Amino acid sequence: xxxxxxxxxxxxxxxxxxxxxxxxxxxxxxxxxxxxxxxxxxxxxxxxxxxxxxxxxxxxxxxxxxxxxxxxxxxxxxxxxxxxxxxxxxxxxxxxxxxxxxxxxxxxxxxxxxxxxxxxxxxxxxxxxxxxxxxxxxxxxxxxxxxxxxxxxx
Amino acid sequence: xxxxxxxxxxxxxxxxxxxxxxxxxxxxxxxxxxxxxxxxxxxxxxxxxxxxxxxxxxxxxxxxxxxxxxxxxxxxxxxxxxxxxxxxxxxxxxxxxxxxxxxxxxxxxxxxxxxxxxxxxxxxxxxxxxxxxxxxxxxxxxxxxxxxxxxxxxxxxxxxxxxxxxxxx
Numbered sequence: 001x002x003x004x005x006x007x008x009x010x011x012x013x014x015x016x017x018x019x020x021x022x023x024x025x026x027x028x029x030x031x032x033x034x035x036x037x038x039x040x041x042x043x044x045x046x047x048x049x050x051x052x053x054x055x056x057x058x059x060x061x062x063x064x065x066x067x068x069x070x071x072x073x074x075x076x077x078x079x080x081x082x083x084x085x086x087x088x089x090x091x092x093x094x095x096x097x098x099x100x101x102x103x104x105x106x107x108x109x110x111x112x113x114x115x116x117x118x119x120x121x122x123x124x125x126x127x128x129x130x131x132x133x134x135x136x137x138x139x140x141x142x143x144x145x146x147x148x149x150x151x152x153x154x
Numbered sequence: 155x156x157x158x159x160x161x162x163x164x165x166x167x168x169x170x171x172x173x174x175x176x177x178x179x180x181x182x183x184x185x186x187x188x189x190x191x192x193x194x195x196x197x198x199x200x201x202x203x204x205x206x207x208x209x210x211x212x213x214x215x216x217x218x219x220x221x222x223x224x225x226x227x228x229x230x231x232x233x234x235x236x237x238x239x240x241x242x243x244x245x246x247x248x249x250x251x252x253x254x255x256x257x258x259x260x261x262x263x264x265x266x267x268x269x270x271x272x273x274x275x276x277x278x279x280x281x282x283x284x285x286x287x288x289x290x291x292x293x294x295x296x297x298x299x300x301x302x303x304x305x306x307x308x309x310x311x312x313x314x315x316x317x318x319x320x321x322x323x
Contacts, residue, residue: 065292068285098233105230126237133240141243141250150254152323
């Protein structure tokens with residue numbers, strides 16, 4: 001598209017057709033661009049088109065990786081300083097990591113428009129219930145860190 | 155694009171001045187997404203009734219293949235286990251120590267206890283180490299085939315050793 005616009009600008013200056021003279025091709029590329037703004041606007045509009053959603057897929061991917069690193073850091077944090085803050089952080093990190101992982105599995109194996117929507121709604125509800133369940137356990141019971149300690153002591 | 159260039163070149167041969175309207179008249183749609191291209195591809199395959207090449211039935215098993223499937227399997231198992239634990243916390247009436255004592259009264263001895271600890275620790279440790287391996291791949295490191303096999307064996311060795319160590323606690 002850019003080369004096409006450059007060729008058009010060359011012809012607008014009244015020069016001979018560039019394709020018939022090979023020696024003028026590089027010189028045509030170096031010509032000053034007059035009225036180039038009107039030509040570049042459609043190309044710019046195509047190139048700068050953004051998705052309708054707020055976050056792009058690559059940013060979501062990066063966020064997933066950051067969440068994985070945070071979850072890796074939870075293990076020594078739970079060992080060194082157990083407490084409610086680490087309990088709730090583990091609950092949130094585990095829920096999100098599991099939600100995105102199972103979501104990827106559903107994307108790979110569930111086909112069909114209606115089935116995909118149902119599967120995504122189902123995994124969202126399950127992840128929400130899981131998060132509420134873990135927070136309920138942290139609040140009303142011994143908490144996740146202490147639960148693992150008690151499990152391993154027996 | 156070639157057709158577009160040829161059309162504009164033909165216009166240029168006839169007259170030294172060319173209007174920009176030529177581009178609009180012969181422009182082809184350039185905004186199709188990859189999803190639309192994929193849908194057209196599969197619709198064409200379905201319409202022509204093309205057979206699918208054999209893939210799952212002829213692949214030979216390898217260490218990276220088995221480890222990738224195991225990573226996904228342990229991920230699904232752990233996620234399901236966490237969800238089951240959370241839903242049980244919401245539903246069951248008694249507290250955690252009560253059910254822990256209940257499970258403890260059912261066990262049959264220290265060997266069973268050690269094996270249970272190993273069985274619980276193994277998928278967690280495997281998923282964690284292989285997850286680090288996947289993060290290295292996401293960073294673009296370790297893609298050569300000998301490196302893939304080497305990191306696979308390292309993950310397996312570390313998984314066994316760490317699981318035994320955790321079970322022995």
